[in-house]
Amino acid sequence: MDQKLEESMSLVKPEVSDLTWVQKISVLIGITGLFILVLALFNYQFPYKKLVLFTSLGAITLGTVLFSNNLYLNKSKGIKNNGVWFKSISSRGVLGWITGIVLTLFYIILYFFPTFLGQGINGNANTGLIALFDPLSIFLNGNQASQWFVYGALYTLGILIFGYKFILKYRHNRYQQLRTGSVMFFQLSFAFLIPELMSKLNSDTFSLPYYDLKSIWPLNYNNFEKYRIDEFISAGNIGLTLLFFGVISIFIITPILTYKYGKRWYCSWVCGCGALAETVGDSFRQLSDKRQVAWTIERWVIHSVLVFVILMTTAVIYSYLGNDTSKYWVTKEVFLALVGGFLSIIFVLTMIFKRKELGKDALYGSIGYFIIVISLILFHFINTRTSLFLFKPETLRTTYGFIIGSMFSGVIGTGFYPIFGNRVWCRFGCPMAAILGFQQRLFSKFRITTNGGQCISCGNCSTYCEMGIDVRSYAQKGENIVRSSCVGCGICSAVCPRGVLKLENVNVKGRINVQGVLLGDDIDLIDLSKR
Amino acid sequence: MEHIVIIGNGISGVTAARHIRKRSNKRITIISGESDYFFSRTALMYVYMGHMKFEHTQPYENWFWEKNKLELIHGFVNTIDTETKTLHFETGDILNYDKLIIATGSKPNKFGWPGQDLNGVLGMYHKQDLENLEELTSNNKICKRAVIVGGGLIGVELAEMLHSRNIPVTFLVRESSFWNTILPNSDSEMITRHIKNNDIDIRLSSNLKSINSDDKGFVKSVTIEETGEEILCDLVGLTAGVSPNINFIKSSNIEFNKGILVNKYLESNIPDIYAIGDCAEQREPIGHRKSVEAVWYTGRMMGEVVAQTICGKKITYNPGHWFNSAKFFDIEYQTYGWVFSKPKENHAHFHWRHEDNTKCITIEYNSITKEFIGINTFGIRMRHDIFNKWLDEKQDIDYVIHNLKEANFDPEFYRRFENDILTTYNSLAQKS
Structure with a gap:
């Protein structure tokens, strides 16, 4: 390979990457806004917090808008x-690496050391960066900010301002504009404002769990935990409605919409992770790994996460269900029978109708995992009837939360945007994407x-596919692209x-049109297929 | 085991190799002097513009070749001995073949202009051209102005490339409007305007008289034939078409004219030697197609066909209805069937243009029978399979206009123009 073409091709830096002076001023404004946040992080005590916060976020917004x-x-x-x-x-240069490292460190602090950000613990007042967001938090939900409020606010701001940039970038393309408008809307309202305002309604006698309605189990892996179920049930009809919505989201709404539109209705029109990837992460989509080996790893990892989340959730729900129906509607055994029955039906139907469409490793993998899941469930019935699985449910939950919820989706999934591309989590980790993808493919x-x-x-097409799909390999054969991972x-x-x-x-x-010869070449196809 | 040797690892040669491998276990060797692995020539411009890295232009990963037992040789063939079935390489190495497929593609045309071989003059075809271009035009301080000679598809691509680095471009076009030997005037006008809107200094009806040298043998300027004007520049791009790259066969007894002459089975005059892609010349041109077709997909089709023949199922090269596509800066162009720059006898053109001057269609049809002959579409994507079907069915223009919705291939939620087109069509029909 010619080294010159392989790396930055130029002997001299191409003019094209230089900033105009308007862009330089925009960067200055935006960085100033960010710098205020950094000062707060180092616990500089600002007077007039409201004004400072407004100035900071305003400068970041203004800088991005002017730049775009x-x-x-x-x-x-x-x-x-x-x-x-x-x-x-955008090419894994020095700036890319620096951004990646800073983001990764930010996520590690956010998840594991929130006190560094100024999170007040044991009822103490916030300090530092989190204290700076107190006024906004009190305005929206009546309480002090937490690290998650700060994260949510910055996340939403990122999606809005980079969404604006994206819409300008694709101002010739209405599909791109509408879908970006959609993720901006869902992030601002469903993920940010509505849950905050909902928690304002909470009182001593009435309490709803923090609920982003569009965050569906299994992406929202905590949704069916005991404390949430208890809160839903104790909140009367509103709570039950929300709980009901949570269940039909995955079992009814998702299958219908995915049948009609593919998984994109969720992944690139609604989902918050997708929203961040498509807006803030847009500059990194070309960094995804296109090698075939990456595809193989993707299939094994993402489906393993799916099996993990199903086991974990089943174990957690099982652990708090009783042996009678006094508190919850189902008993331990009924619940297990339902899970086992549901998985068996899906497995059997797929094997009967779609066996031929499964690749060899998909076939082995699904049979293997099916046997594991069902035998673990059966374990309950043949064993002492007091424990389920080989692990304690709480251990499973915290392990999942740490490895998948924090490390994978946050630290690696987002922190590594500038290195591995913007959809690493969606491609390799998200169990919701695995379910939607299974359905999209079949x-x-x-x-x-x-x-x-x-x-x-x-x-x-292949270069800019954020999911690392080798789109060209299909297009050049005249085949339609039908892939689980396509968002x-x-x-x-x-x-x-x-x-x-x-x-x-x-x-x-x-839909799947494998053909030997492309359109335009008048070889006798019938004759060809007979050979 | 029969040894198939393919000279050239472009789309034609590689398609042939892949299809032979699919249907047989023959030994296959692919020779290229240009690159280690197959890459998409059409994507070189995107490497220069920073959209892609060179590795992205390679459709197959590097392990693909060994896995499929396709042997690769990097080197130039100097001569072919057809008696002993031997290839002689530049390095003195030799290689025997049982069957030989020549797929060496094209090279840029040079018409004997004074100064055409100076430093700073290049075509835009090979990977090496891109490397030279990169050195000569890294930025607009090294290259203060570039002149492009020849108003075809590669010319406008080269203009877009240089423009992406903010290098001022003068574009010498022999015709009175860009590409109007191929495009009807109405289409050509729109594209010419679009090129101008992208800050390209396009000079119509302008021929190159000479390329002038500085005292170090580098390009200093060009002189225009018509006006005698001298334009200072640091780079001259020669994009006045391409011709078959077949110098190395000229000492053999393989028959050639512009390209290697082949029959409809893609066989040359020598048994067991075939020629495909840009370097092949059909003894009998097919339909309105040229005898030498330097088009991506015809190369691919010839590769598919010759593979069948070599694997024992002799079939003819039979490209279906003409189609093609290109992109002029931001305007995409597709064509299905034939639209000639001037309507053929008893033919007429229907033209619709959007007011923003970035979208238009032109339909050629038979003015007596109303049969649909072909369509040019700019800024609106259309479906290949639908037009192929309509051409097969010999639909008339009324049918095509009324069913145009079915052929639309634009992304979802795009504004649609079928009703607008129908209105224009109806109002024209009423007038006549």
């Missing part, structure tokens, strides 16, 4: 990827249609210079 306007509005509408691989931030109308023989194998962001279609790809929900029939 200057970057995109003076140029013609179209694909804006010039210099992506020359810029340090029971959905969604596909990316390939336009006959127009593909020129340029590779823009339907639509960027492959956008960057294609020849109009080859289109995201569609059409008939299930003919």
